[in-house]
Amino acid sequence: MALNDSIACWGGTPDTLPGSLPITQLAWKAVTVGGFHACGILKNDTVRCWGRDALQVGPPPSLKFASISAGGYHTCGLVLETSTIRCYASVSYQLTIQGYDSVGQYTQVVSGGGHVCAIHVNGSVPCWGVAFYAQTVLTALPSVPKQLIGGAYHTMALFKDGSLMVWGGLGMEVGQSSIPAGKAWSMADVFNLHACGITTAGKLLCWGQDTNGSVDGVPPHVDSWYALAVGGYFTCGITMEERVIACWGNNDQGQLKIP
Template identity: 25%
Template sequence: MSRRGCVGVVAAVAVLALGLVAVVGVASPASAAAGSTGWSQVSAGDLHTCAIAETAGAAYCWGANGDGQLGNNDLGVGSGVPVAVEVPGGVTGWSQITAGGRHTCAVAEVSGAAYCWGANGDGQLGNNDPGVGSGVPVEVEVPGGVTGWSQITAGGRHTCAVAEVSGAAYCWGYNDKGQLGNNDPGVGSGVPVAVEVAVGVTGWSQITASGYHTCAVAEVSGAAYCWGYNDKGQLGNNDPGVGSGVPVAVEVAV
């Protein structure tokens, strides 16, 4: 074969190799982030999204990051693909994650401890340092008698969680409409405060926080209760326009 022919073959092989690298060497960002196995949970906030990798239990976030809500210690730099959330010491993975308005929270899978990151102008991170946000996870203050959390939910500017043993509900952050449920509307909190317990309710099985109201399901009866803003009837108690600083029962559909 002539020297020119050899050069042509080498060039063709090089092009083929580059093509193979392009095909097999670059995975999609989502697959790469999840270890190519998938996600166990995903949560959408106002302008960002977070998820937990199915196998490793690692957390990833993407989207806006103006307040550090992606948790990757790169505050102000958003991402169009999943980026790994910084892992606090002692945490091996996450069991649940929730994205709020401009903050994110998650529960550690072994200890049951809660961590939050992002905006903290109203104390929504729950670490007793209102006004000081964080681009990495910070631990939520633990109320007396609480050993861990079974679930956490991030609203617009407040956060709520359910204690894993007692089933009691706690909220923290903004409280202008009574969304913390502690019968003290207008007074926010930088640490968890107990939600008032409705008559006949021994604990809560699930809780969800929105912009200015919160709702939960009673663990024994399965009844739903809501508290906070009610300008559009979002509390479901057939009394639109009248908010509540404590849980009120949602009307039962017939």
């Protein structure tokens, strides 16, 4: 998403990922990318989705959202007026994802590969959906998370003291939960086989399976990072000083071909 509130997309295939936007001239407030689709919040707080099963995984155009999160085959968001959760899923995931009864108000909801986690206003963190990899099974949390991050097989929590916690990955663990010790984090992201984070000092670190340089390919000449996003087998970040995008890792569908 650019500073002029426009969105640019690249990579993917015509029937899956958002290679092109449905309406390019609109102004956006936020964008979220899932496994096979993407969604954005417009300036009027309504949502548009595009990609595979966009009509099924996207909310009705009349409903307004405060935030939105695209997952593998579903999309969940916080309704603007009520802070309640609404989820929309492809046919095979509707009972699993949409069957959750959103009781009360929430401050955040995140979508993973086939699961959802949220932060309730009372501080609790419910998770639901596909649980093959224990990504919905929480141990005791040290405090209320500042932010949740949903991955394909994992869920990650960032706390106010800069610490990170990961759960899930049962049978799919290749180091995604091995968070580098002794670091305070300002943000982090995880997808399927690797994770990355930006420390409070601005350094970007990645861990997990290094597919095509998705972990070890962090540009060494960049001293400080502003933001990051972890994809299937690639990673992208925005540099702090120039605010330009750099991507590394797998490029089989043009993920690294930044416009």
